[in-house]
Every structure is written in C-alpha cells, then in structure tokens.
Amino acid sequence: MKILVISFTFPPHTGGVAEAARTQSAGLAARGHEVTVATGFDSARSPEHSPPGVSVRQFKVSGDANLRGGCEGDSAAYGQFIASYDGDIILCNCWQNWATDVAIQFFPKSKARKVLVSHGFSAHIWHPYRHFAWGLGQWLRAQPYVLRLPQMMKAFDRLIFLSSRCDAGRFFDHSVARRFFSDRISIIPNGVHLSALQNAGTDFRQRWNINTKYLLLNVANYCERKNQLATLRDFMRANRPDATLVFVGGEFNDYSAAMKNFYESSRAKFPDAQVVLLEKIPRETINSAYRAADVFILSATEETQPLAVLDAMASGVPFISTKVGCVSDFPGGWVVSSGRATTQTINQFLDRPELRRQLGDDGRAACVAKYNWNEVIAAYENMFQRLLLP
Numbered sequence: 001m002k003i004l005v006i007s008f009t010f011p012p013h014t015g016g017v018a019e020a021a022r023t024q025s026a027g028l029a030a031r032g033h034e035v036t037v038a039t040g041f042d043s044a045r046s047p048e049h050s051p052p053g054v055s056v057r058q059f060k061v062s063g064d065a066n067l068r069g070g071c072e073g074d075s076a077a078y079g080q081f082i083a084s085y086d087g088d089i090i091l092c093n094c095w096q097n098w099a100t101d102v103a104i105q106f107f108p109k110s111k112a113r114k115v116l117v118s119h120g121f122s123a124h125i126w127h128p129y130r131h132f133a134w135g136l137g138q139w140l141r142a143q144p145y146v147l148r149l150p151q152m153m154k155a156f157d158r159l160i161f162l163s164s165r166c167d168a169g170r171f172f173d174h175s176v177a178r179r180f181f182s183d184r185i186s187i188i189p190n191g192v193h194l195s196a197l198q199n200a201g202t203d204f205r206q207r208w209n210i211n212t213k214y215l216l217l218n219v220a221n222y223c224e225r226k227n228q229l230a231t232l233r234d235f236m237r238a239n240r241p242d243a244t245l246v247f248v249g250g251e252f253n254d255y256s257a258a259m260k261n262f263y264e265s266s267r268a269k270f271p272d273a274q275v276v277l278l279e280k281i282p283r284e285t286i287n288s289a290y291r292a293a294d295v296f297i298l299s300a301t302e303e304t305q306p307l308a309v310l311d312a313m314a315s316g317v318p319f320i321s322t323k324v325g326c327v328s329d330f331p332g333g334w335v336v337s338s339g340r341a342t343t344q345t346i347n348q349f350l351d352r353p354e355l356r357r358q359l360g361d362d363g364r365a366a367c368v369a370k371y372n373w374n375e376v377i378a379a380y381e382n383m384f385q386r387l388l389l390p
Contacts, residue, residue, distance in 0.1 A: 001384060002034045002087030004112070008097040010039040010056065011049040014250050015221065016307045017119055020190060021093050024117075026051030027377030038081065038099065057081065061098045064145075071098045078102055083109035089384050092116045095152075095173065096123055096145070104155045113387045115158040117188075120170035120304030120325065121149075149173060150180045157387055160186045162305040163326035170304045170325050186383055190305050191373035192314040200287035200315075207285075208276060210292075214243040214350050217293035217317070219286060219308045220300065222249040222256040222279075227322075227338070230299040232259055232275065233266075234342035241272040243350060245297075248286055251279045290315035294356065295349050299338045300324050309333070310371050313363030318356050320345050332363020 005028075007021035021037065029035040029051060037050075041058040050056045059081070061073035075098065082090070083106040090112045092100045100116065107114055124146045126139040153159060159177050164187055166175040177185055205215065216235060220226035228247055235245045249256060256277060263275050281289075290296075296312035296319040303325040312319045312332075319333030320342060328335050336345050349356055 001028075001089060001388070003028055003036070003089045003091060003384070004085055004087055005035060005037045005091050005093070006099045006103055007037065007039050007093040008099040010037055010042075010045075012042060012044050016190070017093055019307060020117070020119070022051060023191070023193075023373050024091065024093075024377070024380065025054045027373060028381065029053035031377065031381060033381075034087070036087075038078070040099070061102065064097050064101050071102055073098075075102045079106045082106040085110050085112055087112050088388055090114050091380075092156075094119045095121055095149075104152055107155045113157045113384070114155060115160060115384070115387070116153075116156045117160045117162075118173050118304075119162070120302075121173035122170060122302065124172050125169070149176050153177055153181055153184075157184065158186055158383060159184050160188050160383075162189050163187065163329060165326050165329070170302065186379075188376055188379045188383070189371055190307055190310060191371050191376040192307070192310045192367050194314055194367065194372050194374075196283075197287050197290060197311060197314050200284065200291045202288065202291060204285065204288040204292040208246070208278070210244050210246070210276065212242050212244045212274060214240075214294045215292050216243055216245045216295045216297055216346070217248070217289055217312070218245070218297050218299075219248045219289070219311070220298070222247075222251075222253055222259070224255065225300060225302050227299040227301050228255070229259055229262060230338040230342075231297050232262060234299070234338060234340075235275070235297070235346060236263070236266055236270040236273040237340070237343045238346050239270040239272045240347075240350065241274075243346075244274040244276060246289060246293075247275070247277045248281050248289060249277070249279055252277070287311075287315075290317060293317045295320060295346065296333070297342070297346070298322065298324075298327070299342065303327065310367060313371070314367040316360035316364045318349060318359035318363065320349065330363065331366050332359050334359075 005025045009018040011022050025035045025037050036055045038057050041060040059078040061075050061078050063071040082103045123142040161174045165171040166178055218231050296317045298321040305326050309319050321327045321335050322338055323335045
C-alpha cells in the first residue's frame with residue numbers, strides 16, 4: 001500500500017501526537033508499505049528524524065480552521081499536495097489543526113481512502129478561568145467548528161477512536177460519530193514500545209544521584225494542563241525521607257520555574273521531601289527512568305489516552321492518576337482526585353509492596369496483550385486492507 005500520514009507535529013518535536021505519528025509511519029514502513037509523512041516545517045528537522053523507509057514533506061503552515069485565528073502560511077501548496085496525492089490511504093492525526101483542517105478541503109480531489117485518528121476533541125470545552133467571563137469569547141469563536149464536526153466526519157471513510165468511551169469530555173467527537181456515522185468507527189488504542197522499555201538501562205538512579213529507597217516519576221511537558229504543581233504539592237505533603245520525586249519534561253519554562261519556586265518556598269515546612277526536575281532527556285534515558293521508578297503520578301487536567309501512563313504500565317510501574325480521558329479503563333493503577341487523596345495513595349503504594357507488585361503485573365499484562373505498537377500497527381494495516389476491498 002501507498003500511505004500518507006498527516007500530522008501537524010512530528011519529531012524532533014515531542015509529545016503524544018508526534019510519537020504516535022512517528023510510530024505509525026515507522027511501523028507501516030517496516031511492514032513493506034510506501035509511507036510519506038506530511039507535517040509542519042521545522043528548521044531543526046534532519047534526515048535522522050525520519051524513520052527508515054519514510055519520506056517526510058514539510059509545509060510552512062500553522063493554525064486551524066477555528067474562527068479564533070484560521071490557518072496561516074502556504075496552505076495552498078499543502079492543499080495542492082493533498083489534491084494530487086495518488087496513494088491508497090491518507091491517515092490524519094487529530095482534529096483542530098491545520099494539517100487535518102486544510103486537507104479535508106482537498107479530499108474530493110484525491111481518490112485515496114481517508115482515515116482519521118482522533119487523539120481527543122476539545123473545541124466544545126469551555127476552560128474555566130478565575131473570573132466567569134474570561135475565555136467566553138474564545139469558546140464562542142470555537143463553536144462553529146463544533147457545529148461543522150458531522151460535516152467534517154463525512155469526509156472520512158473511517159474514524160478511529162482510542163477508546164470505546166463516548167463522554168462529553170475529550171471523547172465528545174466519538175459520541176457525535178456514534179450518532180451520525182456508527183458504521184465508520186474503529187477502536188484502536190495507543191501503544192507502547194515494549195522492547196525499548198524492557199531493554200532500557202538500569203543506571204538512572206546512579207546517573208542522577210538518587211539514593212532514596214523509592215523513586216516516584218512524572219513524565220510530561222511542563223505546563224498547566226499537565227498540572228505538575230499539583231503532583232509536587234501532593235508529594236511534598238507526604239514528606240517522606242525515603243522517596244524522591246523526579247519530573248521529566250521537554251524543556252524548562254515559566255511553569256517549571258514556578259514549580260522550583262514552590263519547592264524552595266515549601267522546604268521549611270516539608271524538609272524531607274526530595275524533588276528533581278529534569279529537561280531535554282533522551283528517550284533512552286526516559287525509558288531507564290521508568291525502569292527505575294516505583295510509582296508513576298499523573299495530575300493532568302486534560303488527557304485522552306496518555307502514552308506516559310501506558311509506558312509506566314508496560315514497565316510494571318503502578319500509576320496514580322487524576323480522572324482524565326480513559327485512564328479509568330486501564331488496569332495497573334488507581335484513579336484519584338488530586339490533593340490529599342493523592343498524598344494518601346502515595347503513602348499506601350509505598351507502604352504496601354504487594355499492592356505495587358500486583359498493580360504492576362496487571363498493567364504490564366494489559367500492554368503485552370493490547371496496548372503495544374505491534375498490535376496497534378497490525379490493526380491499522382488490517383483496517384486499511386478492508387477499506388481497499390472492492
């Protein structure tokens with residue numbers, strides 16, 4: 001098959017969507033398919049960021065089709081590329097970005113089958129601000145996009161969702177698809193790289209001079225949505241001399257600076273709490289961090305199906321998470337509210353090794369059976385083959 005993978009983000013960028021698009025393209029190419037990736041322009045991108053057998057086309061476009069700003073850049077060149085694509089499958093990642101929004105406009109000119117992988121939908125969500133009216137204008141400008149959702153879905157031959165959930169949060173688009181296009185839906189989850197996690201190095205503690213009995217881990221870009229300040233606060237409240245909390249983020253920014261300030265200002269009250277903040281850590285080192293961890297914590301306010309939790313599960317590490325996305329569907333951890341419930345669960349997990357062991361085994365088993373990229377890519381391939389049947 002000849003396949004075009006569309007993603008507004010791609011390595012060297014990090015994050016869940018970039019990782020998913022990289023793995024989709026690499027996995028399909030490894031199975032013998034001719035794969036091209038269409039993505040945004042990045043001057044730092046080099047041939048080493050292209051998986052073997054994958055061609056990457058960059059376009060200087062940004063934005064989305066919302067009334068909040070629209071698309072900017074050379075969208076005409078990108079649109080012409082989509083219109084002239086003569087392959088078998090066009091695989092789009094995500095709503096609410098230029099790569100998908102512009103492509104839809106040119107789909108009628110391409111004979112390829114069109115597939116969308118939803119990584120969550122949020123245009124309908126009004127994010128609360130301190131004052132009631134703040135954000136109202138932004139939310140109102142996004143609503144025409146929400147109203148166009150059924151029409152945009154009509155442009156696709158298949159709609160892939162990560163979970164069977166159809167709630168009013170990040171899976172709102174799934175509920176819309178169930179109403180209008182129930183015969184076009186497939187459920188294919190995200191996955192993990194089992195071999196990379198299982199074969200990771202064992203020197204993480206030594207490398208970062210972590211000498212406590214327990215290591216707790218949080219892996220996420222530093223930002224309000226990932227809510228690491230809550231993780232930090234809840235861990236410090238436990239004030240355990242036998243545990244270190246390690247944050248691994250993309251790069252330091254104003255949010256990580258606020259975390260450091262909170263840590264320093266709270267040390268007098270919680271003198272035994274030990275915290276390490278890291279940035280720009282290679283993937284191999286992150287994998288070794290999972291292998292060294294005893295507990296994984298996620299306090300995010302918005303997620304769909306977080307890869308970081310799946311990586312923890314695959315590593316046999318029990319997780320503590322806020323109730324976001326479809327994390328409640330995962331075995332291998334507990335879903336709690338942030339605050340004292342998280343602090344109490346941290347203490348329970350660390351004080352009960354048999355509980356950690358059982359949860360870790362449950363999470364790893366789920367990844368071996370279901371949440372791994374080998375199974376996921378095979379499911380994509382099988383679905384594409386069915387779409388191409390006469």
